[in-house]
Amino acid sequence: MRKKTLLIILPLLFAAILAADLVYLSSLISRRMEEGLLQIPSRVLGREIVVAPGTNVYSSFLFANLERAGYRETTRPRLPGHFAIEGEKITVIPRPDGTGPGAAVIELDDDGDVERIYRGREELPRLSLGRPEIGRLTDPRRQVRAYSPIDEISPHLVKAVIAAEDRRFYQHHGIDPRAIARALVKDVASMSFREGGSTITQQLARNFFLSFRKSLLRKFQEALIALLLEARFSKNKILELYLNQVYLGQRGSEGIYGVEEASRYYFGKSANALTLSEAILIASLIKSPNYYSPFTHPDRTLQRMRYVARAMEEEGYISRREAEEALRKFPTLNMRTERATRLDYVTDAIVMALEEKLEDRDILYGGYEIRTSLDPVLVDLLKETVPRTLSRIEKRYGLEKPLQAAVVMVDNETGETVAFWGGRSYRESQFNRAVAARRQVGSLFKPFVALAALKESKPGFETTLASVIPAKDVSWDTPDGKWVPRNFNGKVWEKATVREILEHSINTGIVALGKRTGLDKVITLCRSLGIGENLKPYPSLLIGSFTYTPLSMAYAYSTIASLGLKHRPRIVESVIRDGVEVVSFPDFPVRVLKPEVAYLVLYALQGAVREGTAKRLGKAFPENVAGKTGTTDDGRDSWFVAMTRDYTICAWVGYDDASPTPLTGATGALPLCEEVLKKVYRAKPPAPFPVPPGIVFRDVDEETGLLATSGCERVVREAFVAGTEPTAFCSLHPPSPLEETGRKLLDFLRDVF
CATH class of the missing domain: 1.10.3810.10 (Biosynthetic peptidoglycan transglycosylase-like)
Structure with a gap:
C-alpha cells in the first residue's frame, strides 16, 4: 500500500515541481523580454556628412569622416558605402541613411572645392553620406x-x-x-x-x-x-x-x-x-x-x-x-581595432544632456541612436592637440605642475558644437572643463562692451571703431571707494580709438567706453547673448571679473562671427529608437544684433590678429582670422577665441586650483587654437568674412579718427555703419582742396561699386 502511494505521489510531486519550474521560467522569459533581452549600448553618431558645391573636401576632413562612417575606397564602387577617387572626381554610393540610391559623382577643382554633384543626368544641390559613428555608451559588463x-x-x-x-x-x-x-x-x-x-x-x-x-x-x-x-x-x-x-x-x-x-x-x-x-x-x-x-x-x-x-x-x-x-585567401582583417565604446568628456556631456529627458539606464542600455552635432575627426584632433600643446608650453616655461585646458569649436553657420575636449586627459581627470568650469574671462569680455557701445550709437552720440576714447586717469566711484583700473604691464595710454582698445586690450580704454555707454546697457547686451544671467552692475565686469564656461564664451563669440544670429548651445540633436524620434533638441536661432554692428567688432578683432595682442597668430594667418586674448591676474586664466568664417574656437589654459602661471592669453591658450587652425586649414586658408549690407569703408587717421590725408602717417582702413562714417578730414594733417575732392570721389565710387 505504501509503495502504491509513493508511486502516485512521486509523479504528482514531479509534475508539480515541473509545472512550478515552467511557470517560473516562463515569467523569467517574460521579464527579460520586457526589460530588453539584449541590453544594447546606445550608439553615438556624429554630424551628418554633407557635401555641397563650395565644400572643401580637405578642410571638412571628408575622407577621414567617410572612413569613420564605414565607407571603403575601391577601384570600382559596386555596393553602398563604397567610393573611388579618380583625378578630380569622387564616385560614391551612399549608405542607406544617405542620399540614395545609386552612385553619385563629385567633381572638384584644383583646391579640393566641390564644383558640382550629379547622379546620371540629375544635378544634386547637396549629397548626404550618412553619419559617422563616434562610439557606444558601454554597460558595466563591458x-x-x-x-x-x-x-x-x-x-x-x-x-x-x-x-x-x-x-x-x-x-x-x-x-x-x-x-x-x-x-x-x-x-x-x-x-x-x-x-x-x-x-x-x-x-x-x-x-x-x-x-x-x-x-x-x-x-x-x-x-x-x-x-x-x-x-x-x-x-x-x-x-x-x-x-x-x-x-x-x-x-x-x-x-x-x-x-x-x-x-x-x-x-x-x-x-x-x-x-x-x-x-x-x-x-x-x-x-x-x-x-x-x-x-x-x-x-x-x-x-x-x-x-x-x-x-x-x-x-x-x-x-x-x-x-x-x-x-x-585568408580574409583581410580590419587592423583598426580601437575601442568602439567611449568613456570620455564627449559621452559624459551627452549623458548629462539627456538626463532630464531619459532614465540613466535607458541612456546606456536603451539601444538608442543618439544623433549629435559632433565631428569625430575634429574631436580626435582636439584630443590629440591639447596634451601635446600643453607639454610644449610647460617645457618652454619650465612648469613642473601639469597644466589643464579646455577647447570648444562651434560651426558659425549652423550654430552646432562640432567638437570639444574637457581636459588634458580623461583618464587622469573626468572633470569636463569645456562645459562645467567657470573661470574669470579677463579681457575676453571687452568685445561685449564694445558691442554695447556700438549698438547704442545714435546721431549726436555716435560710437564707431574710429571714435577716440580718453584712456588716462580713468576711475570709477563705488560704495567701497574709488576703483582705478590698470593696464597690462602698467602701460599708460593717453587716448585710443575703439579699434585700438580691442586690438591692444586696453583696460583703461574699455572702462572709459563702458562708463560712457552705461553698465546697464552692457548687461542688457550680454543677456541677449546668453551670458548675462549672473552679472551685477560692478565696474570690474568691464574687464572680465565674472566667470563663464568655455562653452558659453564660444557661443557668445560665435554670435559675433555669425553676424548677430544667436544659436542655442547644444551637442545632442535628437534621439532615435526603432526609427522613431524619442527626444529632440531643436535650435531656434534668434537675431540679437544687427549684422553691421556685429561685423564692426569682428572686423576690429581681425586687426587684433594682424597687429594686436594676437599678432603671433597673424604670422600663420595674416588674413581672415579674428581673435581675442584674455588673461586674469597672475596668469591664473589664459583665454583665446579664434574666429573664421567657418568656426569659432574657444580655448582656456590654467590650473584647476587657480594657481598663478607665467602665461597670458597669447602664450597659453592662443598656441592651442593656432595648432587647431593649422590642421583645419592645412590645405586651404580660411575664406573672407562676408560683409553685410550697410557697411562702408574709409581710410582714417588712427590718431584723430578722421578721414586720412596724404600727410597722415598712421592710416587704417576702417569699417563703419553707413551714415556714421566721418566726413571731416584729419585736423592734424589737412588736405589740399584737390586731394579732398579726389578722396571724396574715390570713396563714393568704392561705395557704389
Missing part, C-alpha cells in the same frame, strides 16, 4: 553589441552559423535528441560535461537566462527554456536573437557580442556586406572566439573555417567550387 534584424544580416553568415552550430535548426523544436544522445555518450566516456550538444535555441537559453556553471540541473532548465522559446517565437526570431547576442571575441576589456559588432570589429563593415569568406570566418569563431582568434591564431582560424565551409557544402548551401574559392 559588453559591446549592435542589433541587426535578420534580414539585414548577410545570408552567407546565417547559413554558415546554422551549418556550424545547428544543422537541424529548422527541423527540431528547441531540443535535438540526436545531438543530445551523441553528447551524452561522450560525456559519460570522459566523465565530464565536455561535450555540448546544444541547439541554437538552447545556447540562447543558456546565455541569457541561466548561469554558465555546467550541471545536470542547468541542462534540464536549459531544455525547458528552449521549448518555451520555440513555443513563443518563430525560428527566424530565435535565430535573430541568437545572432545578436553570441560572444565573438575580445577587444581589450570589452567583449564583442553579436555578428554586427563582430563584422565591424574584424572587417570594418556591416554584417549585411560580408563576403562568403568573411562570413565563414565569423561563424568559425562561435565555438571558441579567443582560441580561434584570427589576430593571434590564424592557423587555428583557418582550420575551423575549413570545417564550416565543408559543413555548408554538405548542407547544400554552397558548392564545392565556392567553398574552395572562399578558403583560397
Whole structure:
C-alpha cells in the first residue's frame, strides 16, 4: 500500500515541481523580454556628412569622416558605402541613411572645392553620406553589441552559423535528441560535461537566462527554456536573437557580442556586406572566439573555417567550387581595432544632456541612436592637440605642475558644437572643463562692451571703431571707494580709438567706453547673448571679473562671427529608437544684433590678429582670422577665441586650483587654437568674412579718427555703419582742396561699386 502511494505521489510531486519550474521560467522569459533581452549600448553618431558645391573636401576632413562612417575606397564602387577617387572626381554610393540610391559623382577643382554633384543626368544641390559613428555608451559588463534584424544580416553568415552550430535548426523544436544522445555518450566516456550538444535555441537559453556553471540541473532548465522559446517565437526570431547576442571575441576589456559588432570589429563593415569568406570566418569563431582568434591564431582560424565551409557544402548551401574559392585567401582583417565604446568628456556631456529627458539606464542600455552635432575627426584632433600643446608650453616655461585646458569649436553657420575636449586627459581627470568650469574671462569680455557701445550709437552720440576714447586717469566711484583700473604691464595710454582698445586690450580704454555707454546697457547686451544671467552692475565686469564656461564664451563669440544670429548651445540633436524620434533638441536661432554692428567688432578683432595682442597668430594667418586674448591676474586664466568664417574656437589654459602661471592669453591658450587652425586649414586658408549690407569703408587717421590725408602717417582702413562714417578730414594733417575732392570721389565710387 505504501509503495502504491509513493508511486502516485512521486509523479504528482514531479509534475508539480515541473509545472512550478515552467511557470517560473516562463515569467523569467517574460521579464527579460520586457526589460530588453539584449541590453544594447546606445550608439553615438556624429554630424551628418554633407557635401555641397563650395565644400572643401580637405578642410571638412571628408575622407577621414567617410572612413569613420564605414565607407571603403575601391577601384570600382559596386555596393553602398563604397567610393573611388579618380583625378578630380569622387564616385560614391551612399549608405542607406544617405542620399540614395545609386552612385553619385563629385567633381572638384584644383583646391579640393566641390564644383558640382550629379547622379546620371540629375544635378544634386547637396549629397548626404550618412553619419559617422563616434562610439557606444558601454554597460558595466563591458559588453559591446549592435542589433541587426535578420534580414539585414548577410545570408552567407546565417547559413554558415546554422551549418556550424545547428544543422537541424529548422527541423527540431528547441531540443535535438540526436545531438543530445551523441553528447551524452561522450560525456559519460570522459566523465565530464565536455561535450555540448546544444541547439541554437538552447545556447540562447543558456546565455541569457541561466548561469554558465555546467550541471545536470542547468541542462534540464536549459531544455525547458528552449521549448518555451520555440513555443513563443518563430525560428527566424530565435535565430535573430541568437545572432545578436553570441560572444565573438575580445577587444581589450570589452567583449564583442553579436555578428554586427563582430563584422565591424574584424572587417570594418556591416554584417549585411560580408563576403562568403568573411562570413565563414565569423561563424568559425562561435565555438571558441579567443582560441580561434584570427589576430593571434590564424592557423587555428583557418582550420575551423575549413570545417564550416565543408559543413555548408554538405548542407547544400554552397558548392564545392565556392567553398574552395572562399578558403583560397585568408580574409583581410580590419587592423583598426580601437575601442568602439567611449568613456570620455564627449559621452559624459551627452549623458548629462539627456538626463532630464531619459532614465540613466535607458541612456546606456536603451539601444538608442543618439544623433549629435559632433565631428569625430575634429574631436580626435582636439584630443590629440591639447596634451601635446600643453607639454610644449610647460617645457618652454619650465612648469613642473601639469597644466589643464579646455577647447570648444562651434560651426558659425549652423550654430552646432562640432567638437570639444574637457581636459588634458580623461583618464587622469573626468572633470569636463569645456562645459562645467567657470573661470574669470579677463579681457575676453571687452568685445561685449564694445558691442554695447556700438549698438547704442545714435546721431549726436555716435560710437564707431574710429571714435577716440580718453584712456588716462580713468576711475570709477563705488560704495567701497574709488576703483582705478590698470593696464597690462602698467602701460599708460593717453587716448585710443575703439579699434585700438580691442586690438591692444586696453583696460583703461574699455572702462572709459563702458562708463560712457552705461553698465546697464552692457548687461542688457550680454543677456541677449546668453551670458548675462549672473552679472551685477560692478565696474570690474568691464574687464572680465565674472566667470563663464568655455562653452558659453564660444557661443557668445560665435554670435559675433555669425553676424548677430544667436544659436542655442547644444551637442545632442535628437534621439532615435526603432526609427522613431524619442527626444529632440531643436535650435531656434534668434537675431540679437544687427549684422553691421556685429561685423564692426569682428572686423576690429581681425586687426587684433594682424597687429594686436594676437599678432603671433597673424604670422600663420595674416588674413581672415579674428581673435581675442584674455588673461586674469597672475596668469591664473589664459583665454583665446579664434574666429573664421567657418568656426569659432574657444580655448582656456590654467590650473584647476587657480594657481598663478607665467602665461597670458597669447602664450597659453592662443598656441592651442593656432595648432587647431593649422590642421583645419592645412590645405586651404580660411575664406573672407562676408560683409553685410550697410557697411562702408574709409581710410582714417588712427590718431584723430578722421578721414586720412596724404600727410597722415598712421592710416587704417576702417569699417563703419553707413551714415556714421566721418566726413571731416584729419585736423592734424589737412588736405589740399584737390586731394579732398579726389578722396571724396574715390570713396563714393568704392561705395557704389
